[in-house]
Amino acid sequence: MPVKVFGSPASAEVARVLTCLFEKDVEFQLIRVDSFRGPKRMPQYLKLQPHGEALTLEDGNVTLVESRKILRHIAAKYKHQGYKDLFGQGALERASIEQWLQTEAHSFDIPSADMVYSLSYLPPDMPLDGRGVPAAGMHPSHRQKMEEMLQLFEKSRRDLGKLLDIYEQRLGEMEYLADDKFTLADLTHLPNADRLAADPRSARLIESRKNVSRWWYTISGRDSWKRVKELQRPPSAEAPF
């Protein structure tokens, strides 16, 4: 039985797992559910699995729902196939990878998701320099939301800035985060870093740091990630007519 992944490739959790499966050349099935409601097309990636999570991996008797646990499972179980340095080659390397997996989960994941979320509300022409929401006519509840989103943006920018300063230093010493090779430590950053890179207002966090930029350029160019990006592209992005 091949590995089964339930979920949408548009989810960061799912994208992380798919990238890992591609890196390890693991045969798998991706099961997606699109919902269409009445006249408006509304693809919603629904939850197939018992606990309602947006991601489930089934591999034989093993069922897992958290992406970073799944990364460790795949990298360990399929260590002899595909790209073999993903989980390091010894205890020391493994420990370093684990440390960066934790850093991503605890310090990168939330502020990067917050920043993308806040930017989705803030018009591209709204100044983000702390001058607040422009005084132009706006419904009070709308204005309040904008103020909240500006604050969330500012907080995530500050937190990410500090974190990426550490990354910048580390990536000045090593080519990748945990090792001199691409590992799970780097892979786990791909989905959210890609979202940051997609908007000029957040991409600056990457582009303004020489080593982080070089690292992002290298890891986002991996075939595994390009294949996930293809799967993420919604069918409505460019209609063929």
Add this chain to the structure above:
Amino acid sequence: MPVKVFGSPASAEVARVLTCLFEKDVEFQLIRVDSFRGPKRMPQYLKLQPHGEALTLEDGNVTLVESRKILRHIAAKYKHQGYKDLFGQGALERASIEQWLQTEAHSFDIPSADMVYSLSYLPPDMPLDGRGVPAAGMHPSHRQKMEEMLQLFEKSRRDLGKLLDIYEQRLGEMEYLADDKFTLADLTHLPNADRLAADPRSARLIESRKNVSRWWYTISGRDSWKRVKELQRPPSAEAPF
């Protein structure tokens, strides 16, 4: 529980059903399975359902696997919503729609699928005028396959030509096949007619007939079909990088 469709929108059977669901504004879930095998990406739309068919509809207690039966089921059960003329408004209209549903299933479906199949083997520059396979160096088994495909093309061209002459006459009398309105009779032709229209070598069958052309232009412009076409586009068609 929303209606569930198991299958790939790339399949003509599935495409027919999706078009009908969009026409009737029926809420539904589309469940797709993509398989990825090792380093090469090979999306294969697999069979989830017990009998192994490539299409299954579940609607409450009803489970159906044949597209034209599903069309009748959807059009009848959801007659009061969405586009209301799909299955006609009276017994006479219904009878005419049934007749054209039969004509499509028995006389259009196979030759149009055969033509598309044969053309997928025949190089675009190979003459199709009965002169046979050019004498250029070719492995005997390859040559034999080409000869077979040329014969299949020629047979399907002859059969479709005769059938479309009848359509041409009919569509000179009425705007659509069964009625003066778009109905299931027209809808059921969309997936295979679209494939014919996609290759200049088969599109001629449509384009050389004035009324068939006008009909094809009109029915292929329906929103429901455009939405199915979006879903059919493989994610690899145009990579975003």
